Amino acid sequence: MDIVQKIREAGIVGAGGAGFPTHIKFSVDKVDYLLVNGAECEPLLQIDKYLMREKSSEIIKVLEQLGDRIQAKEIHIALKGKYKSEIIELEKAIKDLNSRVKIFKMGTYYPAGDEQQIVFEVTGRTVPEAGIPLDVGVIVTNVGTLVNIYEAVTDSKPVVDKCLSIHGEVKNPLILKSPIGMTLAKCIEAAGGTTIDKYKIIVGGPMMGRIIDKESLEKEVVTKTTGALIVVPEDHYMVHRNGKSVKHIINEAKSSCIQCRMCTDLCPRYLIGQKLRPHRIMRSVSMLENNSEILKEALLCCECGICELFACPMQISPRMVNVYLKGVFRENGVRFEKSTRKLTAESMREYRKVPTNRLISRIGMSKYTDFSETKAVILESNEVSIPLKQHIGAPAKPLVGVGDHVEYGQLIGEVKEGLGASVHASIAGVVVEVGNSVVIKK
Ligand code: SF4
Ligand code: SF4
Known part of the structure; x- marks a missing residue:
């Protein structure tokens, strides 16, 4: 069976982002570059590093197969130069397997793991506004996604578990391998519980993650994209x-924006040459200029948060305004016209990168950087609630009903056509509920 068909059947979606179905990304014939995002975009996160240390051979083997399938002229793994152990493991695997994969070492800055930054750093090409890396001959995938592809190709294993790291005010920060559908409460429990009573939880990285209340821990579950x-x-x-x-x-913004344009000058999308100028957006919304051409620039925002959490001296939040504007434009079907002009990076880009350590300190996360665990704890569960939508696109249609017995790895939800991904049982048991999720009990 073709590798893309295997990816589709295993229900693989981008493990490091919004969950774009991977079989669609790899349904191309030819690219110049196949790039791997191993740069762990957000501060504190650990999973890409863990997988690059533990699964280096698997990553290189599957990259060779994918590279052949899409006729990639070059294959690079982009990661931070400071990831010494991971580089040693990957270089060893490359040598042992006589592979053509190359290691690309990046600086320690945020957001080094934004896919458009990686495309620019490795190839010198800027993805066009409102475009995707394929527009400049590149496919970017992430380390976790590659491991899932390897398992699908070699063992026909679907995506039924997810590695994630637990940090902050917990007794034992650790790496977990959890069944999809496990409650977040159980994950916190596995880390020894919290060290404080009054807390919130960031799901994802500190810059771009969602903040939830502790009451939500019993309702929310691990999905294919939880990191x-x-x-x-x-x-x-x-x-x-x-x-x-x-x-x-x-x-x-009306009362305090001094139009210093620091938000624009440090914006990573602006720095690679795209027309995203948060200071102009802020001027437009605060002066009620209603200049829709400028407001539409918000559609280019990757929501990295540099403007609000690092750049702005007045503690204003251009990112949140952009998120709001994007929602309004989306509701009204307004899109940013894909640009055809040649984009050139700002000459000062190299000097305006935000050092990760300074950012961590600025956002009050320095206390949580100690992380000594290198192995994953395997979590098991007697009950899971598996969402039928864990990806961009349509939710999967359930293929099981209440009372059905399901096996571990069985297909329980499917998207036959269009954008979407299949869903599989992460434990064997009996289906006790089918709604937006399929609940299975042992
Ligand atoms: S950085 Fe802050 S004060 Fe300066 S232009 Fe941007 S929003 Fe206004
Ligand atoms: S969040 Fe701010 S800095 Fe980041 S891409 Fe959007 S406008 Fe630029």
Whole structure:
């Protein structure tokens, strides 16, 4: 069976982002570059490093197969130069397998793991505004996704578990391998529970993750894209910054935006040459200029948060305004016209990269950087609630009903056509509920 068909059948989606179905990404005939994002975009996160250390041979083997399938002229794994152990493991695997894969060492800056930054760093090409890496002959995939592809190709194993790291105010920060559908409460429990009573949880990285209440821990579950949980005090700086309303931010912009343009000058998308100027957007919303051409630039925002959490001297949040504007444009079917002009990076880009350590300190996360665990703890469960939508596109249609017995790895939800991904049982047991999720009990 063709490798792309195997990827589709295994229900693989991008493990490091919004969950784009991987079989669609690899349904191309020819590319110049196949790039692997091993740069762990967000501060604190550990999973890409863990997988590159533990699964280096698997990663190189499957890269060779994928590279042949899409006729990639070059294959690079882009990761931070400071990942010494991971580089040693990968270089050893490359040598042992006589592979053509190359290692590309990046600086320690944020957001080094943004796929458009990786494309620019490795190839010198800027993805066009509103475009995708394929527009410049590149496919970018992530380390976790590759491991899933390897398992699908060699063992026909679907995506039924996910590695994630647990950080912050927990007794034992660790790496977990959890069945898909396990409650987040069980993950926190596996880390020894919390060290404080009043807390919130960041699901994902500290810059771009979602903040949830502790009451949600029993309702929310591990999905194919969950990468980390960070427990923080409920009065933490990041909780406070996320709690502001858009109305409040616009009022702040009206009264305090000094148009210093630091938000634009440090914006990583602006620095690779795209026309995204958050200071102009802020001027437009605060002056009620209603300049729709400028406001539409918000559609180019990758929501990295540099403008609000690092750049702005007045503590204003252009990112949240952009998120709001994107929602309004989406509702009204407004899109940013894909650009055809040649984009050139800003000459100062190299000097305007945000050092990760300074960022960690700025967002009050320095206390949580110690992380000594190198192996994953395997988590088991007697009950899982597997969402039928864990990806971009349509939810999967359930193929099972209440009372059915399912086997581990069995297909329980499917998307026959269009954008979407299949869903499989992460434990064997009996289906006790089918709604937006399939609940299975042992
Ligand atoms: S950095 Fe802040 S104050 Fe400066 S232009 Fe941007 S929003 Fe305004
Ligand atoms: S969040 Fe701010 S800095 Fe990041 S891409 Fe959007 S506008 Fe630029």
